[in-house]
Amino acid sequence: MAAHDPVEQKYVYDFAEGNKDLKDLLGGKGANLAEMTNLGLPVPPGFTITTEACKAYLTTGREPDGLAAQIEAHLESLEREMGRRLGDPDDPLLVSVRSGAKFSMPGMMETVLNVGLNDRSVIGLSNQAGGNDRFAWDSYRRLIQMFGKTVCEVPGEEFEHALDEIKSAKGTHNDLDLDADDLRGLVDAYKKIFAKHTGREFPQEPREQLDLAIRAVFDSWNAERAILYRRQERIPADLGTAVNVVTMVFGNLGPDSGTGVAFTRDPGSGAQGIYGDYLANAQGEDVVAGIRNTVPLQELEQLDKTSYDQLLGIMARLEEHYKDLCDIEFTIERGKLWMLQTRVGKRTAAAAFVIAGQLVDEGLIDLDEALHRVNGAQLAQLMFPRFQLDHEFEAVAKGIGASPGAASGKVVFTSARAVELAAEGESVILVRRETNPDDLNGMIAAQGILTSRGGKTSHAAVVARGMGKTCVSGADELDVNVPAKRFTVGDHVVNEGDVVSIDGTTGKVYLGEVPVMPSEVVQYFEGELDPENTDDALVRSVHRIMTHADAARRLRVRTNADTGADAARARRFGAEGIGLCRTEHMFLGDRRELVERLILASGDKEREDALAALLPLQRADFIEIFREMDGLPVTVRLIDPPLHEFLPPLEQLAVNVAVAQERGEDVAKEEALLAAVRRMHEENPMLGLRGVRLGLVIPGLFAMQVRAIAEAAVAVVRDGGTACPEIMVPLVGAVQELETVRTEAERIIAEVVGDSGVEVLIGTMIEVPRAALTAGQIAEAAEFFSFGTNDLTQMGWGFSRDDVEGAFFWRYLELGIFGISPFESIDTDGVGRLVRIAAEEGRAARPGLKLGVCGEHGGDPDSVHFFHEVGLDYVSCSPFRVPVARLEAGRAAITTTGSDSR
Ligand code: ADP
Ligand code: MG
Ligand code: MG
Numbered sequence: 001m002a003a004h005d006p007v008e009q010k011y012v013y014d015f016a017e018g019n020k021d022l023k024d025l026l027g028g029k030g031a032n033l034a035e036m037t038n039l040g041l042p043v044p045p046g047f048t049i050t051t052e053a054c055k056a057y058l059t060t061g062r063e064p065d066g067l068a069a070q071i072e073a074h075l076e077s078l079e080r081e082m083g084r085r086l087g088d089p090d091d092p093l094l095v096s097v098r099s100g101a102k103f104s105m106p107g108m109m110e111t112v113l114n115v116g117l118n119d120r121s122v123i124g125l126s127n128q129a130g131g132n133d134r135f136a137w138d139s140y141r142r143l144i145q146m147f148g149k150t151v152c153e154v155p156g157e158e159f160e161h162a163l164d165e166i167k168s169a170k171g172t173h174n175d176l177d178l179d180a181d182d183l184r185g186l187v188d189a190y191k192k193i194f195a196k197h198t199g200r201e202f203p204q205e206p207r208e209q210l211d212l213a214i215r216a217v218f219d220s221w222n223a224e225r226a227i228l229y230r231r232q233e234r235i236p237a238d239l240g241t242a243v244n245v246v247t248m249v250f251g252n253l254g255p256d257s258g259t260g261v262a263f264t265r266d267p268g269s270g271a272q273g274i275y276g277d278y279l280a281n282a283q284g285e286d287v288v289a290g291i292r293n294t295v296p297l298q299e300l301e302q303l304d305k306t307s308y309d310q311l312l313g314i315m316a317r318l319e320e321h322y323k324d325l326c327d328i329e330f331t332i333e334r335g336k337l338w339m340l341q342t343r344v345g346k347r348t349a350a351a352a353f354v355i356a357g358q359l360v361d362e363g364l365i366d367l368d369e370a371l372h373r374v375n376g377a378q379l380a381q382l383m384f385p386r387f388q389l390d391h392e393f394e395a396v397a398k399g400i401g402a403s404p405g406a407a408s409g410k411v412v413f414t415s416a417r418a419v420e421l422a423a424e425g426e427s428v429i430l431v432r433r434e435t436n437p438d439d440l441n442g443m444i445a446a447q448g449i450l451t452s453r454g455g456k457t458s459h460a461a462v463v464a465r466g467m468g469k470t471c472v473s474g475a476d477e478l479d480v481n482v483p484a485k486r487f488t489v490g491d492h493v494v495n496e497g498d499v500v501s502i503d504g505t506t507g508k509v510y511l512g513e514v515p516v517m518p519s520e521v522v523q524y525f526e527g528e529l530d531p532e533n534t535d536d537a538l539v540r541s542v543h544r545i546m547t548h549a550d551a552a553r554r555l556r557v558r559t560n561a562d563t564g565a566d567a568a569r570a571r572r573f574g575a576e577g578i579g580l581c582r583t584e585h586m587f588l589g590d591r592r593e594l595v596e597r598l599i600l601a602s603g604d605k606e607r608e609d610a611l612a613a614l615l616p617l618q619r620a621d622f623i624e625i626f627r628e629m630d631g632l633p634v635t636v637r638l639i640d641p642p643l644h645e646f647l648p649p650l651e652q653l654a655v656n657v658a659v660a661q662e663r664g665e666d667v668a669k670e671e672a673l674l675a676a677v678r679r680m681h682e683e684n685p686m687l688g689l690r691g692v693r694l695g696l697v698i699p700g701l702f703a704m705q706v707r708a709i710a711e712a713a714v715a716v717v718r719d720g721g722t723a724c725p726e727i728m729v730p731l732v733g734a735v736q737e738l739e740t741v742r743t744e745a746e747r748i749i750a751e752v753v754g755d756s757g758v759e760v761l762i763g764t765m766i767e768v769p770r771a772a773l774t775a776g777q778i779a780e781a782a783e784f785f786s787f788g789t790n791d792l793t794q795m796g797w798g799f800s801r802d803d804v805e806g807a808f809f810w811r812y813l814e815l816g817i818f819g820i821s822p823f824e825s826i827d828t829d830g831v832g833r834l835v836r837i838a839a840e841e842g843r844a845a846r847p848g849l850k851l852g853v854c855g856e857h858g859g860d861p862d863s864v865h866f867f868h869e870v871g872l873d874y875v876s877c878s879p880f881r882v883p884v885a886r887l888e889a890g891r892a893a894i895t896t897t898g899s900d901s902r
Pocket of ligand 1: 096111113246247329330331340341
């Protein structure tokens with residue numbers, strides 16, 4: 001097809017032709033190299049082959065038409081510019097071939113340096129460098145090693161091994177002690193390794209080297225580890241990578257040369273300063289490979305003041321230009337500084353907030369942009385307690401931070417042992433190679449979960465996140481031996497009962513118990529830290545950005561709280577009311593007995609007595625909550641759960657009765673109870689007698705609750721407070737259900753409220769799909785809707801949450817059937833559609849209908865954006881999620897031109 005196109009597609013861009021906004025086409029590295037070139041910074045000349053070329057290659061299996069010729073043309077002009085030809089025997093031009101996708105995928109793809117060297121041009125290179133043989137042979141052996149490994153899949157260890165052998169023959173650990181002869185010998189050894197594994201000689205033709213390296217970069221997009229990484233980071237699979245061909249500059253020319261990395265601010269804390277590492281007489285990857293000890297960047301000032309000052313100048317310039325933390329790679333070739341890469345740097349959650357605040361102070365960005373640059377997931381991370389790490393503690397392994405938090409405990413290897421020890425009051429860490437659904441009880445009992453295999457979507461990770469439990473997965477340095485009840489890591493052997501500590505944010509594993517310290521961000525939300533008067537930069541910045549989010553957001557944020565204490569905490573965290581007060585727990589504990597009497601009542605009298613006894617207890621509960629939420633709306637949901645939850649388990653009861661009968665005891669009461677439990681047994685309690693159904697079946701139950709609510713409100717108002725109760729009817733599927741409850745409730749409210757001025761709204765949950773689909777009718781009888789997205793998800797998908805999460809969700813995630821559990825983040829296409837329909841039809845039937853959401857989705861960042869967009873009035877979530885929801889509601893409300901923040 002392309003061959004017939006009148007204008008051939010442009011696949012190759014000179015650095016001077018690109019810019020930073022072309023990441024889709026040129027990849028991040030290429031776009032930023034172009035940007036730096038156009039800023040006039042010292043970037044070695046080169047060109048970028050587009051992601052389009054890569055995509056064409058990956059779909060057809062061959063380079064697209066025209067690509068070879070375009071590369072040829074760009075190479076020629078590069079050769080003209082440099083006055084050298086690629087691999088020329090006397091005066092070679094050498095290049096690097098570097099991958100670079102739109103989103104940075106550290107260490108996932110390939111780079112080959114020194115392309116163009118061969119048996120002849122190595123001599124030319126030496127002459128170019130004034131007879132520096134050592135340098136030339138060092139560069140050549142690096143090419144064979146990198147080319148062998150990344151282009152031809154020669155096992156890297158073989159090269160490492162050969163290098164180690166030469167070093168130990170010389171009696172040294174330092175590669176700088178190897179001289180030109182040693183390195184020449186190493187080249188021979190490398191070539192043999194290459195030939196042994198590939199069945200061919202190392203290619204001597206420079207252009208062939210270049211083409212093979214380009215192709216290898218294309219192929220690396222689909223390497224297994226790259227695929228896994230993308231899945232974990234949710235990077236689309238079809239973006240492809242660009243390839244950058246860059247003139248080589250040399251940091252390995254002697255002590256006046258070197259290479260380094262730098263950050264314009266500390267990516268860990270956000271603090272301003274000079275952060276980086278420098279390594280003299282070394283080439284690119286040596287810095288990160290830890291081959292020799294790097295020195296802190298500051299020391300470059302002594303080594304080469306001119307380059308150092310120039311570098312600082314460039315870093316300041318880049319920050320000002322990108323208006324963000326930049327991450328830089330550079331090389332110094334005989335006193336001349338070259339910039340090899342820059343990008344907006346990754347950072348920790350704390351640094352994200354601190355830096356955003358600083359950039360506002362510096363006038364580089366405004367508060368909208370600062371708000372755009374942080375997110376709820378980062379804020380949530382900052383609200384977990386953290387390990388208090390000093391030098392004593394060094395991580396023994398690092399896995400994937402699969403579910404945040406800090407946990408210490410005794411190591412156990414089986415679910416059963418975890419349950420046992422937890423029952424004795426011990427903190428335990430469940431250690432497995434990988435978990436499976438049989439481990440569920442152990443995971444519940446454990447403080448944290450540690451696995452040696454599996455990524456962010458493994459069973460362990462998914463289930464732990466669902467439970468809010470700390471988890472480190474895929475710590476592959478751990479050798480876990482379950483039958484022997486121990487694991488080994490490095491030289492350490494850890495047996496059952498030994499204590500370890502895991503950090504679910506960083507993925508780090510420590511031996512022993514690391515002390516935990518509270519989050520200063522939580523202290524701030526609790527009002528224990530004055531943001532105007534602290535030297536904690538994080539707290540100051542969080543405060544500023546939260547204040548801006550509150551001013552910007554349209555969505556209100558309420559909390560789910562059933563007790564005065566929860567309500568009070570949520571209020572400190574910024575909740576503007578209660579969106580869901582569950583009344584179920586008010587029937588438990590020592591009130592259970594009253595409920596049993598209510599359920600088993602043989603006549604009106606008995607039932608009424610039980611209800612009369614419950615009324616004052618309920619009233620007291622509501623008074624406490626209304627007081628804590630003085631002046632703010634409180635949505636009280638009438639009793640929802642299935643009745644059997646209040647009764648003893650059937651099997652146990654049956655056994656008790658049988659045993660008692662055997663002994664000839666009087667069991668009349670137990671028998672009645674057993675009969676009732678049998679009668680009420682349900683196969684699918686979640687779909688059975690619960691919610692409004694219960695209220696319609698047991699006379700007086702809802703009436704008692706409505707009376708308690710109204711009386712509590714009147715009592716609070718009489719005391720000078722302001723109570724704004726909203727009565728919410730659960731599990732409504734048809735307007736008639738709601739109307740029946742409403743008629744009786746209105747009568748009671750009118751009677752109780754009298755002229756006290758108390759106003760009580762009556763509304764309903766929308767959590768049964770039928771309710772969403774008949775929302776227009778239901779709105780006739782409801783003053784508000786609150787979406788119960790947990791049940792709506794269960795019934796929308798036909799999933800029983802308790803059963804499916806542990807059983808197969810991990811597999812669904814692995815297969816990509818969902819990107820994230822629909823219980824964690826709302827399924828906007830399906831369940832979200834139900835919300836949209838109900839919101840539209842409800843409001844059409846009753847303008848001004850109040851709309852909220854009270855499922856756990858109310859505190860999930862992505863879901864909050866969806867609820868904003870659908871036009872709800874508020875979200876409600878657990879107290880700890882309230883700040884997250886406030887932040888995300890603010891982010892949803894602002895529109896910025898800000899860049900992709902990944
Ligand atoms: P990564 O994306 O893994 O960082 P890079 O393509 O940036 O891979 O290259 C790896 C190393 O090689 C880096 O340290 C880089 O600075 C260095 N490097 C790349 N190209 C050149 C070049 N043309 N001259 C000198 N060093 C280079
Ligand atoms: Mg790099
Ligand atoms: Mg529900």
